[in-house]
Amino acid sequence: MIKSMTGYGRGQAHVDGLSFSVEIKAVNHRYGDINVKAPRVLMPLESQIKKQVSAVLKRGKVDVFITQDASGAGSALPVINEPLAEEYMKIFKGLTMRYDLSGGISLGLLLAQKDVLSVEDAGHDEQVLSSCLKEAIDAALQALLVMRQKEGEATAVDIKQRLELLESLLEKIVVRAPQVPVEWQQKLKDRLERLGDDAGDPQRVAQEIAIFADRCDISEEVTRFRSHLEQFNELLQNGEPVGRQMDFLVQELNREANTMGSKSNDAELTRHVVLLKSELEKIREQVQNIE
CATH class of the missing domain: 1.20.140 (Butyryl-CoA Dehydrogenase, subunit A; domain 3)
Structure with a gap:
């Protein structure tokens, strides 16, 4: 039976404390056009993602949205950029002395500065990462195919x-x-x-x-x-x-x-x-x- 090019599917997967959510949206297009929007940690896997999707969706403009769920244990860690924090402290102290300002420099003010505090991926085995991602994409593709088939x-x-x-x-x-x-x-x-x-x-x-x-x-x-x-x-x-x-x-x-x-x-x-x-x-x- 013929399939429509329009569809939407969502899938999730959890492997060894790692969790991904995948949404795939497809609309009609003369050829196959796949676009992937994913966290930077997945950039090395972009070609693998496109290959997995194109094996199922032959035609259409396909947008793949991938998010890494923060709920996964150890999925991300807060990191302090100490050299940058020290530079900000020097600037704040210099301004205090120069303009004869009273009051101390609070921790909240320091942490509010751009890039002083960031959240980075905790790091996972590449095989676990690939396996979890593949499972989430498969689930999204299956949901999308059901919609495509009905249409x-x-x-x-x-x-x-x-x-x-x-x-x-x-x-x-x-x-x-x-x-x-x-x-x-x-x-x-x-x-x-x-x-x-x-x-x-x-x-x-x-x-x-x-x-x-x-x-x-x-x-x-x-x-x-x-x-x-x-x-x-x-x-x-x-x-x-x-x-x-x-x-x-x-x-x-x-x-x-x-x-x-x-x-x-x-x-x-x-x-x-x-x-x-x-x-x-x-x-x-x-x-x-x-x-």
Whole structure:
């Protein structure tokens, strides 16, 4: 069954006091575009993260948000930058003497200065780090896939109904098309009869009728249109990413519809073709969100 490119999933994992939360958001995109936002400690693992995600999500703009939970035991430690603190103390004492200020320099004031107190990762074994992260990403991907599949099923139902409508409209076109040159021939005969002796060469008239009939013939376009519809129905049952193939088929179906419209020379036939193209446009919009 086809899958949507839109989805959201969240996952968590806890391994040896290490804890990660992963959120993955995906929207439609022509190609696969994965962006990772994670703590600096995970920067060496970015290529591994993208590889894990791309193995599951073939198309779409994917944003991966990773946070390290502070609740994990030993996940982070407060660190004092003593050299920087000493420099701040020198500045504060210098200002106190220079401007003859009273009062002492509080610990709160010192710790409030930028980068004097920071929180750093306590450090973990790389294998534990990778294992915990992989587990959290897997959980987020599975949740996202569930959403993608549900949306894909709804999209498939809508497209299936529109394909059935296309088949119905095509049958109306097939029934109407042969009548167009016949009716044109009768109108031409009626006009010639009204002209009487000035009706012209019968052979020339027959030749014009044959040319008109050939110009209106859409049998090849109808055959190709049916073939594309069959291929489209087959792709709806395919579990692999088929969005690009569907997009190509919609373009081909539009091409055949345009040719049928240019050959119609008939108001009723043109109306059917316009409805055909309208449904194709709705299918094209749906296909844009299929993986």
